[in-house]
Amino acid sequence: MRQPWVGGNWKMNGLRESNAALLGALKGAEQLAGVDVAIAVPAPYWQQASEAMNDCAINVMAQTISPHASGAYTGDCSVAMMQDFKLSGALVGHSERRQGAGESDALVAAQFAALRGAGLSAVLCVGETLAEREAGETLAVVSRQLVAVLEQYGAEALATGVLAYEPVWAIGTGLTATPEQAQAVHASLRAVVAAFDINAANALRIVYGGSVKADNAAGLFSMPDIDGALVGGASLSASEFLAICQAAGQIAL
Numbered sequence: 001m002r003q004p005w006v007g008g009n010w011k012m013n014g015l016r017e018s019n020a021a022l023l024g025a026l027k028g029a030e031q032l033a034g035v036d037v038a039i040a041v042p043a044p045y046w047q048q049a050s051e052a053m054n055d056c057a058i059n060v061m062a063q064t065i066s067p068h069a070s071g072a073y074t075g076d077c078s079v080a081m082m083q084d085f086k087l088s089g090a091l092v093g094h095s096e097r098r099q100g101a102g103e104s105d106a107l108v109a110a111q112f113a114a115l116r117g118a119g120l121s122a123v124l125c126v127g128e129t130l131a132e133r134e135a136g137e138t139l140a141v142v143s144r145q146l147v148a149v150l151e152q153y154g155a156e157a158l159a160t161g162v163l164a165y166e167p168v169w170a171i172g173t174g175l176t177a178t179p180e181q182a183q184a185v186h187a188s189l190r191a192v193v194a195a196f197d198i199n200a201a202n203a204l205r206i207v208y209g210g211s212v213k214a215d216n217a218a219g220l221f222s223m224p225d226i227d228g229a230l231v232g233g234a235s236l237s238a239s240e241f242l243a244i245c246q247a248a249g250q251i252a253l
């Protein structure tokens, strides 16, 4: 039995005032029952979010993290800085970082190692572009991205966090993968992990991301290998995000 997980990735959105309203609406909401919930907020607002969520079950995460412990890495934020603000973990390998900031499989693996070394959780994101899907390369791409971490750190380490399948063509486009399309990839990802460790594969939460909304969440969550969602745009609306959390909390995983 896997506890559903829903993450809200705020990306580069929000200012103090709007954040306060959103955080206040999420805190203690009854729709959070039966689901693990995290929000990944921009670094300048780690403190604000961490303080607001201090005595509630919502975890605060970073959107990316430096693989380095400290030093001359302008613009980076370290795992120790995350710990200073009581963050629970970070996203690694989001496609907007892979594509926009040149984060490679090797760098993502190093970020994963930095988090795990500090006992923090990692939400490993994998996903194919539209061109890769149309070329029939979906499973090869997501398996390569997954195995880059699995081979070095093992399935047990992966299962302490979350694996997010986010097809690039579905992110922020309104083009959600169908439940069947997502399920097919999730099942393949779980099989890749199972080849390393069957118990870790069964325990691993594999969540879907890409234009998840309140009105399509339940259909996605009805699939046996979809254990929740990583939500971008809809996580900026408390009512949308909470409805997605509620849908996740109602599924029997």
Ligand SMILES: O=C[C@H](O)COP(=O)(O)O
Pocket: 009, 094, 166, 170, 171, 172, 173, 174, 209, 210, 211, 212, 230, 231, 232, 233, 234
């Ligand atoms: O991290 C979240 C994903 O990029 C999905 O974003 P989206 O829900 O805006 O499509």
